[in-house]
Amino acid sequence: MDYEVLTVKPMTARIGAEIEGIDLSEPLSNKVIDEVHTALMQHQVIFFRDQELDHVRHKELGRAFGELAIHSGVAGLADHPEIVAIHADEKSKFVAGENWHSDLTCNEIPPMGSILYLPVVPEVGGDTMFASMYAAYEALSPGMQTYLDGLYAVHDGEHVYRPIVNDPNKRFPCNTHPVVRTHPVTGRKGIFVNPSYTTEIVGLGKAESDGVLEMLYKHCANPNFHVRFRWKPKSVAFWDNRCTWHLAVWDYFPQVRSGYRVTVAETQRPA
Numbered sequence: 478m479d480y481e482v483l484t485v486k487p488m489t490a491r492i493g494a495e496i497e498g499i500d501l502s503e504p505l506s507n508k509v510i511d512e513v514h515t516a517l518m519q520h521q522v523i524f525f526r527d528q529e530l531d532h533v534r535h536k537e538l539g540r541a542f543g544e545l546a547i548h549s550g551v552a553g554l555a556d557h558p559e560i561v562a563i564h565a566d567e568k569s570k571f572v573a574g575e576n577w578h579s580d581l582t583c584n585e586i587p588p589m590g591s592i593l594y595l596p597v598v599p600e601v602g603g604d605t606m607f608a609s610m611y612a613a614y615e616a617l618s619p620g621m622q623t624y625l626d627g628l629y630a631v632h633d634g635e636h637v638y639r640p641i642v643n644d645p646n647k648r649f650p651c652n653t654h655p656v657v658r659t660h661p662v663t664g665r666k667g668i669f670v671n672p673s674y675t676t677e678i679v680g681l682g683k684a685e686s687d688g689v690l691e692m693l694y695k696h697c698a699n700p701n702f703h704v705r706f707r708w709k710p711k712s713v714a715f716w717d718n719r720c721t722w723h724l725a726v727w728d729y730f731p732q733v734r735s736g737y738r739v740t741v742a743e744t745q746r747p748a
Contacts (some may be wrong), residue, residue, distance in 0.1 A: 479520055483512045483521075488519060491703030492609035492721070494520035501538055501713060503528045510541050513715075517590070518662055522607045522716035522723075524706055530594045530713070532737070534556045537696065539592050539739035546588050546742035547649050549581055550638040554737075561738050563593065567731030571641075574725035577698070578673030580740065583634035583650040589743040592715045593737035598708040602729030605714060606708050610667035610723040612702040614657060625668075628656040630690075631723045632674040653679060658719055658747040668693060668718040669747055697722060708734075719743070 478485070484497040494516055499509060517521050530538065536559055539545050545559040554560045565572040593605075614622065634649030656678065658669040668680075669726050672694050678686040706714060716723060 480512050482509050485516050488703045492521045492590045492610040495524045502534055517717055521609055525651055525713040528711050528713050536713045537603035539741050543589055543741040546740040549584055559739055563738055564735040566733045571718050575672050575727050576720045577722045577724045578671045579722055582632040582674045585652045586743050586746050588718050588740045590717050590736055592740045594713050595708050596711050597733055597735040598710055599732035599734055602716040603734045604726045606724045608697055610720050611665050614666050614668045625656050629679040630656050630670045631676045633676045654747045668721050671722055727730050
């Protein structure tokens with residue numbers, strides 16, 4: 478893929494690229510937006526270094542790629558409800574995203590992508606891992622691919638957010654999506670279940686459902702499908718939720734890791 482404006486440096490053959498030659502604090506031209514989107518579609522997650530983003534510019538950046546979604550599980554900032562704080566320090570009992578997942582697959586229409594900006598990171602540790610669900614699907618046998626195509630799975634936010642939300646009246650989404658989805662832009666197929674939100678495969682007994690999901694989770698955990706991003710202060714990660722998993726590694730306690738995330742909405746249900 479040739480880029481006229483950006484410098485795109487792949488990090489692995491299957492997933493991930495670092496993007497150079499762009500200042501995200503400035504309004505982006507249509508050409509730059511198109512090339513960033515192309516890089517995201519090609520590499521599934523892209524990374525930027527040495528960026529300065531205030532809340533307004535962070536939201537403007539997200540809106541260059543779609544409408545912003547309000548998080549259905551946790552509250553955003555008081556003055557910027559589209560922005561969720563991501564923070565961990567010496568008082569933290571848990572951290573956001575420390576299990577493999579794709580963001581908010583419990584939603585009726587799960588989001589297109591997420592843009593995370595971390596101005597403060599630990600001196601060591603705190604990496605984020607990403608997994609390609611394209612690569613995971615394509616590595617399955619043809620027979621398993623055929624079996625999984627057409628199956629549906631339940632994605633529930635209740636068990637994810639109830640332990641951390643004090644409001645007993647708050648209700649969390651629960652929806653059913655294909656086990657294998659076709660990406661609406663690239664047309665590639667990818668696995669679309671994950672250990673955080675998926676609770677069962679529709680139409681299978683519990684033992685069968687648990688067995689199939691366990692097999693898929695173990696399969697997707699293969700490091701050959703992964704890229705690992707080592708954060709530096711003021712780095713940005715932009716990932717496509719429709720074809721990736723991610724996991725925030727909490728190996729830096731009691732150091733501080735702090736930043737903000739916007740979520741870019743999708744317009745159609747998984748298919």
